Amino acid sequence: MGGFQKSKPPKLGIFYICELYFITEVDRYFVMNPTPKKVTVIEQLISDIHNYNINHHTRELYLHAHFDSDGDYVDHKMSVTFVKNINLLDSQNNKNILVHMQTNGGSWGDGMSIFDSVRFIKSPVTILAYSQASSMSGIILQAADKRIMTQDCELMIHYGSINMDENALAAKSVIFHNEKNSKRMLEIFAKRAINGKYFQDRSYNLRKTMSFIDSKIKQNSDWYLDAEESVYYGFADGIFGQKGFESFAKIRSGRKKINF
Secondary structure, eight states: OOOOOOOOOOOOOHHHHHHHHHHHHHHHHHHHSOOOOOOOHHHHHHHHHHHHSEETTTTEEEESOOTTSSSSOBOHHHHHHHHHHHHHHHHHOOSOEEEEEEEOOBOHHHHHHHHHHHHHSSSOEEEEEEEEEETHHHHHHTTSSEEEEOTTOEEEEOOOOOOOOSOHHHHHHHHHHHHHHHHHHHHHHHHHHTTSHHHHHTTOOHHHHHHHHHHHHHHHSSEEEEHHHHHHTTSOSEETTSTTOSSHHHHTOSOOOOOO
């Protein structure tokens, strides 16, 4: 009598078992590691700005302390991040780089690393200072080809502080080194300020300009200037929003200045 015969289940050979094990492990991997969500262009841009302080599309950098830092001061982490970012943009082309700066003073060495990186790249750099350009950040501002301050930003110049926890011989070395840094600071400010209206009207040379700045610091300890005074004395080139500096496009125009 005809009919269908019940088939026997296939034998599970070693290859079949291995294949089954492989498929099971692959499935388990994707359960534990789901396919990451595709990041949109705007999401990537926001991530770059907030996590890496750079917008490479518009050639803008953001100079401020990292959010996990104790204070808003120039330090090693801020310095190395900035140096990497500005050299990356300079390697792409030599168009203007706009730096948005909002930071207090901080480490001399780390600040001078930022200062020199701005000076020696081929791209012209505009620094737009927000809130304050105090101490080390005021020095950094002088490195820019175009130095712009917001209307309510202030600049403060003073001599840096030193720690004297070492023995007498080491303390003497620290004082000598600090005096060298102080002279370098005066030179940086004077070389930019000498073209300001105050010093131009009086035909001050570099030596007299340095002497004037030194006397102001010794008189006030911390010499504070508002945005208009900063422009008058030659520590800034303009105030954002005023004639000639009305927009980002306006403050980004210009060529690379000669290094000093």
